[in-house]
Amino acid sequence: EVQLVESGGGLVQPGGSLRLSCAASGFTFGNYWMYWVRQGPGKGLVLVSHISTDGSGTNYADSVKGRFTVSRDNAKNTLYLQMNSLRAEDTAVYYCTRDLPGVGASDFWGQGTLVTVSS
């Protein structure tokens, strides 16, 4: 069974940093692109970042470019999102998702981890 379990969310002050993790199981993690998608309170979905199978290719939404860094450790079956210079507007539930190969959609989602940026 495919499982994605996010962790690392919490309350952080504006300007602070946080690192999210996503532990994957039930599939060959290193064979899949992965995404981070966020959802602000009462809002819609925004794809924040993606990373290729070996980590050599990454992409970011303009709103987080230069502040967030996505990475992965295929030996540990874990995806990461390093978030720096956090702003109030980064407050959201962050989901880790798996890419459906050749399609670009997210076929499996974690349960999400809440990040709250507030003083």
Next chain:
Amino acid sequence: EIVMTQSPATLSVSPGERATLSCRASQSISTKLAWYQQKPGQAPRLLIYGASTRATGIPARFSGSGSGTEFTLTISSLQSEDFAVYYCQQCDYWPRTFGQGTKVEIK
């Protein structure tokens, strides 16, 4: 950035009736479109990809159609578990943008 526009924002439907949701892309995305369902407090679930292919385990009452810039998700006979928010996503260009969602509520 491709803008995805969903309509209506809210759809009131009685159980057993058909629901038709629309999604429009600001430029052509061929059939590179996905639909997701999200229930309160849950992560989204992939329903449809490639505009018309049902994801694994999705009931046949869900169907998708369209190409280019105009897309439709149809739920043929609404069940109680189908009342939720539905999002479309274009999967052709980065950033992979989502629509703002359509809430399907009980009439």
